[in-house]
Amino acid sequence: MYKTPCSRLSGFVGVSVKQKLAQNVPRCNQIARSLIQLHRREPSNWLTYQHLNFLKRQYVSKNTGELHQRAIPKQAPALIIVDERDDSIERQVERIPTINPAATDAAPQPEDGTHKPQTEFSHLKPTAENAAVQNVSASCKAGSPDEPPHVQVETEEEKQARLDRQWKQLKVDRADLPDIYARLSKIKLTALVVTTAAAGFAMAPVPFDPIIFFVSSLGTGLASCAANSINQYFEMPFDSNMNRTKNRPLVRGQISPLHAVSFALACGVPGVALLTLAVNPLTGFLGALNIFLYTCCYTPLKRLSITNTWVGAVVGAIPPVMGWTAATGCLEPGALLLGGFLYSWQFPHFNALSWNLREDYSRGGYRMMSVTHPTMCKRVALRHSLGLIGLSTLAPVLDVTTWTFPIISLPINLYISYLAFRFYHKGDRSSARKLFFCSLWHLPMLLLLALTCKKYSRNQEGATLPAASLPLTLPAN
Amino acid sequence: MAARTAAAAGRSSCRSFCPSSLRLSAAVGSSRLCTQVAQKDKLVKRSAYRPEPSSTHDWVGPPNPLSNLRPIVYHIPENETELEKRLRNLRQETEDWNHNFWAKQNITFSKEKEAFIISQLKAKGLTLRDEDGRRRSLSSEEMAVFYKSFLDKNRLRHANYNKEWYRRNFTITLLMARVTLNSVWRTVSERDSSKKNGTPTS
Numbered sequence: 001m002y003k004t005p006c007s008r009l010s011g012f013v014g015v016s017v018k019q020k021l022a023q024n025v026p027r028c029n030q031i032a033r034s035l036i037q038l039h040r041r042e043p044s045n046w047l048t049y050q051h052l053n054f055l056k057r058q059y060v061s062k063n064t065g066e067l068h069q070r071a072i073p074k075q076a077p078a079l080i081i082v083d084e085r086d087d088s089i090e091r092q093v094e095r096i097p098t099i100n101p102a103a104t105d106a107a108p109q110p111e112d113g114t115h116k117p118q119t120e121f122s123h124l125k126p127t128a129e130n131a132a133v134q135n136v137s138a139s140c141k142a143g144s145p146d147e148p149p150h151v152q153v154e155t156e157e158e159k160q161a162r163l164d165r166q167w168k169q170l171k172v173d174r175a176d177l178p179d180i181y182a183r184l185s186k187i188k189l190t191a192l193v194v195t196t197a198a199a200g201f202a203m204a205p206v207p208f209d210p211i212i213f214f215v216s217s218l219g220t221g222l223a224s225c226a227a228n229s230i231n232q233y234f235e236m237p238f239d240s241n242m243n244r245t246k247n248r249p250l251v252r253g254q255i256s257p258l259h260a261v262s263f264a265l266a267c268g269v270p271g272v273a274l275l276t277l278a279v280n281p282l283t284g285f286l287g288a289l290n291i292f293l294y295t296c297c298y299t300p301l302k303r304l305s306i307t308n309t310w311v312g313a314v315v316g317a318i319p320p321v322m323g324w325t326a327a328t329g330c331l332e333p334g335a336l337l338l339g340g341f342l343y344s345w346q347f348p349h350f351n352a353l354s355w356n357l358r359e360d361y362s363r364g365g366y367r368m369m370s371v372t373h374p375t376m377c378k379r380v381a382l383r384h385s386l387g388l389i390g391l392s393t394l395a396p397v398l399d400v401t402t403w404t405f406p407i408i409s410l411p412i413n414l415y416i417s418y419l420a421f422r423f424y425h426k427g428d429r430s431s432a433r434k435l436f437f438c439s440l441w442h443l444p445m446l447l448l449l450a451l452t453c454k455k456y457s458r459n460q461e462g463a464t465l466p467a468a469s470l471p472l473t474l475p476a477n
Numbered sequence: 478m479a480a481r482t483a484a485a486a487g488r489s490s491c492r493s494f495c496p497s498s499l500r501l502s503a504a505v506g507s508s509r510l511c512t513q514v515a516q517k518d519k520l521v522k523r524s525a526y527r528p529e530p531s532s533t534h535d536w537v538g539p540p541n542p543l544s545n546l547r548p549i550v551y552h553i554p555e556n557e558t559e560l561e562k563r564l565r566n567l568r569q570e571t572e573d574w575n576h577n578f579w580a581k582q583n584i585t586f587s588k589e590k591e592a593f594i595i596s597q598l599k600a601k602g603l604t605l606r607d608e609d610g611r612r613r614s615l616s617s618e619e620m621a622v623f624y625k626s627f628l629d630k631n632r633l634r635h636a637n638y639n640k641e642w643y644r645r646n647f648t649i650t651l652l653m654a655r656v657t658l659n660s661v662w663r664t665v666s667e668r669d670s671s672k673k674n675g676t677p678t679s
Contacts, residue, residue, distance in 0.1 A: 164526050166539035170549070233650075237575050237642065240545045241583070253537030253547050257646065258653040303639050358617070362624035363586045365635040371624050429617055 172255055180249045184232060184260060185225035185267065193224045193319050199447045200323025200338050203400060203454055209327070215278045216326035220319060222271025223287040229264035230295040233257055238303075242360050275326070283326045290318045306369045309380075313346035334400040340391050341446065347384035348420050349439035351377045355423075355432035378424040381435065385420035388446075389413045395450065405453035409446055416442050544579035548572065560659060564652040571645045578638055586627060593623040 172180075181187075197220040201213055232239065232248055236257070239245035249255050268291060276284025294315045301308035317339035324335035354361065354370040355377070361368050369377035392409045395401040419438050423431040527550050528536045536550035549572060551565045597615055598605060607613050628635075 160526065163539045167526075167528050167536050167550075168538075169531065170535040170537050234643065234646070236646075237546060237579060240540065240547070241579060246540075246545070251547070253535075253549060256535075256653065257650050258657065261650055300639065300643070303635055356617075358621055358624045362627050363583065365582070365628070365631065365638075367628060367632075371621070371628055374621060374625075427618070 168253070170253060170256065172259070176254065180254050181263060183247070184229045184249050184255075184263060186228040186232075187225075190221050190224040190228065194221045196316075196342060196447075197319040197323035197326075199451065200320030200335065201327045202323075202451055203320075203334070203338055204324045204327035205334070205399070205455065206327050212279060212326060215274060216283060216323065219271045219275035219279060219283070219287060220322055222267045222274065223291055224319075226264045226268025226271060227291045227294040229260050229267065230291075231299050233260045233264070234295070234299050238364050238366070241364050244360070275322075279326045280329045282329065282331065283322050286318055286322045286325060290315055290322070293318075302366050302368075304367060306367055306372055308367070309347070309350060309369055312350070313343045316346050317341075317343035333398045337391065337394060337398055337400055338450075340394075341388070341450075342443075344384040344387045344391060345439065345443050345446075348381040348416060348423075348435055349443075351381040352423060352432045352435035352439065355427075356429050374427070378427055382417070382420040382424045385413075385417040389417065392446075395453075396455070399455055401450050401453040402455050405450055408453070409449050412442055412445050412449075541576060541580070543583060544576045545583070546572070546576050546579060548576075558656075558659065560652070561656050564649070564656055567645070567652065568649055571649060574645075575642070582631075589627060590620075590623060593620075 194217050198213070198217055201216060202208070232250055235245075236248075236250045239248050240251045245251065250257065250260055272284050272288045272291070275287045293311060298308055298311045298315055301311055320338040320342055321331070321335045324338060325331055328335075351370060354368045358368075358371045361371050369380065389406075389410070392413055393406045395405050396403045416435070416438050419431070419435045423435045527538070527548065530536070530550050531552050532554055533552055535552050538548040538550070540547050549568070551568060553565070554561065557565075594613075594615055595605060597619060598613055603613055605612060
């Protein structure tokens with residue numbers, strides 16, 4: 001029942017992190033197994049430890065890896081890595097079994113002619129499904145214990161026994177709660193959202209106030225946790241059917257839906273209240289708006305129309321705006337510009353990501369551009385990559401950064417545009433993957449460069465500021 | 478069926494080792510599943526084994542291979558109230574409905590995917606298997622045509638499922654909240670009344 005690593009890392013936590021993890025997958029398996037023996041818990045609970053193990057590794061890698069920022073979630077199912085390694089780890093990973101109707105792989109069963117298909121399947125087309133029944137019944141452990149060949153009986157029974165052991169009582173152990181909550185709130189994604197908000201705060205042209213910074217980051221984090229939990233609460237059956245999201249707490253039945261909603265309320269209400277009361281009402285309003293947009297607009301829209309991507313891009317753009325308004329208290333063009341960066345960045349990022357997940361989306365019933373309007377998907381990605389160049393040029397015009405910024409950010413912007421262009425023309429898996437990975441480091445680099453080029457003096461002459469701050473306008477090298 | 482109940486009886490002894498130490502403070506989502514429900518659900522077969530419902534906690538099983546959803550055996554507390562019974566039935570019914578939808582969805586998807594691959598290969602004049610005996614597969618661009626058509630065909634069905642799922646989810650959660658509040662209230666008032674009874678009469 002091993003699960004592919006980093007279930008919910010929708011590209012945010014550096015897929016490079018996951019690359020490392022991907023390579024370490026077999027080792028992790030062994031580590032997990034040794035953990036089982038060490039621990040006194042039942043073996044059927046080892047998934048938790050494996051997961052904890054992975055979380056630990058992910059955190060460690062994250063600290064040593066680059067900073068990857070990502071805005072509030074879009075259902076960005078990642079895991080191009082899963083696709084790449086499908087063949088090699090098929091045996092280890094419990095993939096969602098694809099039901100094979102033609103079942104040409106099934107070895108001819110000796111009892112084919114004599115064995116009556118299970119009654120359950122008699123409702124389905126029996127003739128075409130006969131072989132399928134054999135396959136599926138084998139995996140279903142639909143138990144008629146009197147299968148003739150001995151070998152098969154044992155396999156059936158073993159499988160049956162193994163699966164019977166997997167019935168667990170829905171008892172929430174206090175010790176498990178932190179892990180469950182971390183997964184419920186998509187803690188890594190939340191961390192990245194908080195980072196983008198922090199970047200927004202840092203870019204605001206006001207003296208840095210550490211207390212407000214901390215409070216606003218905390219509030220943003222809590223709001224993000226709430227939004228993510230509600231998202232998982234809504235999407236439980238869909239998550240069960242996608243490889244990447246199979247291990248979420250609600251899908252696995254580790255907590256009840258009411259528990260998840262209570263957790264969301266317990267995070268969301270204090271978070272928004274903190275933002276409203278301790279920071280300023282505008283930031284609180286933006287936080288609440290973002291939660292609403294994400295849970296009530298983006299999440300349902302994912303299954304109804306492709307406009308979900310645009311809504312998701314707005315959801316991602318709001319945290320830096322929140323950071324800025326937390327610092328300055330008002331909505332300025334600079335804030336909107338930062339939001340614009342995140343908004344435009346979402347498209348090459350998400351469109352490239354979703355390109356390789358079309359089968360999962362189709363089966364799960366998600367309406368994404370990559371499936372329904374592939375040409376538009378590529379075009380939009382290219383358009384917004386080019387738009388990033390335009391936005392970078394707009395930054396000094398709005399007095400957010402100096403004129404150095406568009407110049408030094410030109411190389412990375414051109415590179416991502418080049419990859420988007422290739423994606424537009426070739427439109428294959430590898431170009432999509434390249435574009436996606438580029439987007440992962442592109443955003444942090446961009447924000448970092450913007451930070452180093454931050455314009456500290458609003459006044460062109462800088463007369464009101466002490467002379468000591470003037471050198472700060474040059475990038476600190 | 479006899480085999481199943483026998484297996485269940487044999488295994489229920491194994492289950493008793495789990496002490497219900499951490500009782501959920503509010504008997505959330507109480508429901509006892511009657512095995513008759515499983516029998517009613519003939520269309521898409523679920524796992525043959527289901528543990529007996531306990532009185533304190535739900536049982537959560539392994540994911541069903543067809544629908545990838547986990548079956549739950551809801552627990553039935555002693556003195557189950559009307560509300561709790563309603564909740565349990567609703568949850569069970571939703572679970573069955575969900576399972577049917579997804580099983581059907583997955584099966585249909587696989588079937589249509591196979592049919593598509595075969596028809597495409599035929600159109601290209603290729604056999605299903607290549608020289609090594611391995612199955613030929615289409616490129617992702619070719620498959621994308623199928624994915625798009627699958628989504629478009631099932632658009633209305635998905636939209637309806639969505640609406641229904643959200644409605645049921647909300648109802649279940651609200652009911653759960655009511656049950657929880659009720660049982661908390663009951664516990665509190667029982668404790669109060671037992672305190673009153675416990676005080677020595679003078």
